Amino acid sequence: MAPHVALFATCINDTMQPSIPIATVKLLERLGCTVSFPKKQTCCGQIMTNTGYWKEALPTVRNYVEAFDGYDYVVGPSGSCVGSVREQHAMLARHAGDATLEKEASAAAARTYELSEFLVDVLGVTDVGAYFPHRVTYHPTCHSMRITKVGDRPLQLLRAVRGIDLVDLPKAEQCCGFGGTFSVKNPDVSIAMASDKARHVRSTDAEYLVAGDQACLMNIGGVLHRQRAGIKTIHLAEILAHTEEDL
Structure with a gap:
């Protein structure tokens, strides 16, 4: 059932x-x-x-x-x-x-x-039938790793995606600086952290930055956009939902 x-x-x-x-x-x-x-x-x-x-x-x-x-x-x-x-x-x-x-x-x-x-x-699956022929790097968000403790599950799923070129993100464990109201109360610190994260993302030559939290993607993506880096942000669900039929 x-x-x-x-x-x-x-x-x-x-x-x-x-x-x-x-x-x-x-x-x-x-x-x-x-x-x-x-x-x-x-x-x-x-x-x-x-x-x-x-x-x-x-x-x-x-x-x-x-x-x-x-x-x-x-x-x-x-x-x-x-x-x-x-x-x-x-x-x-x-x-x-x-x-x-x-x-x-x-x-x-x-x-x-x-x-x-x-x-x-x-569900006991890692291969969900996804197809995403792009160079991608993954940012493990703070809450997903430290509070929800998703571990390497997102990476297991991404590695099984057909056509993907998954590259490691340097200093991936570092916070992007969003932190909800932290970014509002401490904007200078937040933008410095986000800029560091964006620099590491750019170093991978990825086409897409993927994460499991939209707030973090918005924060990093805003910096990447202002830098005209040409790197798009995408949520894990959007990659996993993508199949060859979507081309």
Whole structure:
């Protein structure tokens, strides 16, 4: 029986790059999943939580629990937002003294997966039938690696893509400088970090920079664009959804 998956689109993808959740649905359906989009979903509350507005973030926890109730799995193309759900939602409920919500949030978080995790760990696939004949370098985003702990799953998936020329990114583990509100509060530091990252990306001679978080792609991509580097940014889901039929 095909797993029933709820798409957690995330607000930044839905607002800034809707092609990412669209690609996620295309990919999951190609792999045999039944995918639904709960219209009640909204922001995960990460920005409010990280900025210290825990009381204001609590309604987003309740909304997440309600929006994604009844699904086998919740899949999001964002290591950052999935990490927030898993690491912050139950904490917020516990801090508010709401034991019932804490239990519900923990249960919802346990069913929530970042896209590469779901593909490799739940569906058990690394070759998803993708075709992308381009030179690509991969940026492992901070939250995906340090909070959500996706490990090398994105690289496993990318290495199985037909036609791809995947090249290592120097100093890949270094932050791009986005960090949500960090880039707003500390713009000079942020742009210095993003410039370092862009320099390393340019050194690979890649056509595309790929990552699992759109916010980081926007930050690095903005620098690359201003430098007229000619390097495009693309989300992991968009590469994995691409097949020879798309040519």
